[in-house]
Amino acid sequence: MPYKPPLLFQAPGQWQSTKTESTGLPPGQQLVLMFATPYLTSWGNKKENYVLQQIYQWANITLALVTIHLSEYSLFEVTCEHDFKAFQYTLQGYGFAALYNHGCIPLYEGTYTLQYIPKGSHKVILSAGTYHYFYMISDTFLSTPTSIDPHIDAQNQYTEKGKNNSVVTRLPMDHRVKDLIRRLLELPGNEPEVPFTTISIITKLNRHYYRQINNMVGEPKPIDFRAWVNTFLANNMDISVRQLIQKIKQDFSMEATTLRNYWIKSGHKKDSPRASFKKLRFEYALYLIAVENLSSKQAQEQLGFKNHSNFVEEFNNYFGYPPNQIDKFLIR
Incomplete structure (x- = not known):
């Protein structure tokens, strides 16, 4: 069997x-x-x-x-x-x-x-x-x-x-x-x-x-750049995009242009680091609202967005619908 x-x-x-x-x-x-x-x-x-x-x-x-x-x-x-x-x-x-x-x-x-x-x-x-x-x-x-x-x-x-x-x-x-x-x-x-x-x-x-x-502590420059960055993102989902980029630049001792070039070489050819990180944060926002049943206000606060109206507007721009209409695109 x-x-x-x-x-x-x-x-x-x-x-x-x-x-x-x-x-x-x-x-x-x-x-x-x-x-x-x-x-x-x-x-x-x-x-x-x-x-x-x-x-x-x-x-x-x-x-x-x-x-x-x-x-x-x-x-x-x-x-x-x-x-x-x-x-x-x-x-x-x-x-x-x-x-x-x-x-x-x-x-x-x-x-x-x-x-x-x-x-x-x-x-x-x-x-x-x-x-x-x-x-x-x-x-x-x-x-x-x-x-x-x-x-x-x-x-x-x-x-x-x-x-x-x-x-x-x-x-x-x-x-x-x-x-x-x-x-x-x-x-x-x-x-x-x-x-x-x-x-x-x-x-x-x-x-x-x-x-x-x-x-894993004390290894600022691992060989696989993309895997390291994705690991850092996965373990720091609640900090702002600005903080994420600052931390990565600090750990790798690189300027913004160098970070962007490494990011493109690692397989992200369409989006900049900032745009890529931002997308993941909105995917996480959807998770918080759809799975953990947080309100859009609570999700905005957890993700560190200062203005709720801006959060709703950017959420709508990314998904095509505001947070209170996720059932129009999410199958569950």
């Missing part, structure tokens, strides 16, 4: 009647975990929206490559039937998840964390587009005695607060992390060595995480 995914994705309420489930890959799927079982949940008049989970389960290890494709702004639920700790990597896209009884998880491209996921119903809000996530669960590696690996103690201290209704700080996916995940994605299907190679890669990802925890 196929392994049941740890996370069960639900179609937005108004599309529930169109929801279908299957075990095939959608046309044009780019990322494929060759040795995994696909679980496809689709909805919409033409099944144009879907969540594909490619699940691999062996012994006490679970790996999942998740692709979400949406044709419109969507808010949907994700059900977790039991508690677990998982490494969660955002490979592509920017969005937000509301972890039940914990708070907001910023799902920013190039960032990851080891997060405690409680049993219950969680929420995800995303704009139209394609998103790729990878997560892995392994009780064995997450409970290794500290006498065997001293780095484990750092993990215990760093993630224990996850059980106390907290969201853990995110880390940048550096070149080492990306290379190890790439190796997982390139493993062939139905080969006898897959389980053992998988264990080896997971162990390396696990140890690298602990090293990053120990070294």
